[in-house]
Amino acid sequence: RVYGHSSVHTLGFAAHDVLLRSRAPVVVAVDALVRELIIACSEPSLPQQEARRLRAVLRDRLRRALVEPLTLPTPDNSLLRQACALVTGDLRQPRTAAWLARRVGVSERTLARLFRSEFGMTYPQWRTNVRVFHAMVLLAEGASVSETGRQCGWATTSAFIDTFGRTMGQTPGTYRIAPGG
Template identity: 35%
Template sequence: MSRSGQAAAAPGRDAGPRFPSTSDASLMVGSFAMPSRWRFGTHTHPWHQLAWAAEGVLTVETGEGLWVLPPVRALWIPAGVPHATAAHRSSVMRSPYLRPDACPVRWSAPTVVHVPPLLRELIVHLAGSRASGDARVRAEAVLCDLVEPVDAGPVLLPLPSDGRARRVAEALLADPSDGRTLDAWGRAAGASGRTLARLFLAETGMSFGRWRTQARLRAALRLLAEGLPVAAVAGRVGYGTPSAFVAVFRRAFGVSPARYFTAG
């Protein structure tokens, strides 16, 4: 393993460089080529990680939810937070890892970060062997200065434990475009619509309508990451018109689908 953290990745294994127990290093950059659908199973790191796709699109999932990350967005993952990382299509993950006791960023929860061109080039610069000594120290300090949060939370999708509500949830995950009413779902699941509504709220913390919207947004993010046009995605996740889908997406993420994947 080089100081830059170069490594060959394998499905289901932990992703990250070997962190030195005694070292003056305060930042390393790991680079991983990830074929389409490649996944690193749930793991933790002793250092903070900035998960960033230099190419392609990553998804990161923690106990707090799921994030879909095009190259203009990265996810700050605090040390010790269990997470799983996957590639939607052929991708390159290039992640800075920062030693907690030498890092000025103190966020205690996963946080989305905008990746402007300067931050992108600085990560690439630090991943190589060009920076060393005082020059590297200065570059690492600038990287930390450039880490700025974006107001974008994860897609939260807890599953109900009751068997009847669980069947409905799993059916919607399989086909988010299914627009049946709660009463119709109740007839299929063996419960009244009122019972299902109560179960979803009690067991997921969301109304049925909000849960279904989250399921549709999660599916939409994955389809958009695969390069499908907005109009096609809207229909596949249950919206009658692209404009209706864009309005829901904008309320959830603060930007349009196109801007989500092209700018922070």
């Protein structure tokens, strides 16, 4: 999915051309140079020699790019699916693990084990990722930073800015005004 005003440019690389440290799909932080390289490399009338040189620089830059830790795994377990739906249904409400465990009828320990085994993270880590992901969508659609923070359940705008910045490597305001962001 693409949210907000976006321009999509697609480039392919040979399967043996390892550009990222991860074999799984990831989110890559794209700085201004990488963004412009992608746009230039996707130009249909680009001469082949120039395309080769630009792609070489792009490969070097992608190999050094920051791979974002943000992932939103989908739960297989029905109890975990129910717990996740309760949280995502209203991000404004701070849902504790204890509250969530009671609502789905399991112990906190069982809930914690489900989050660790299915997602490889704790409930607070998962909830932060969900909130940041939803914030990215709202910001891309033009919502203000303070409204986005409220919609996604942060008590203060400064707490939202801090968490978003630590997770995404840039402030929500910078993300909001970035092309494609």
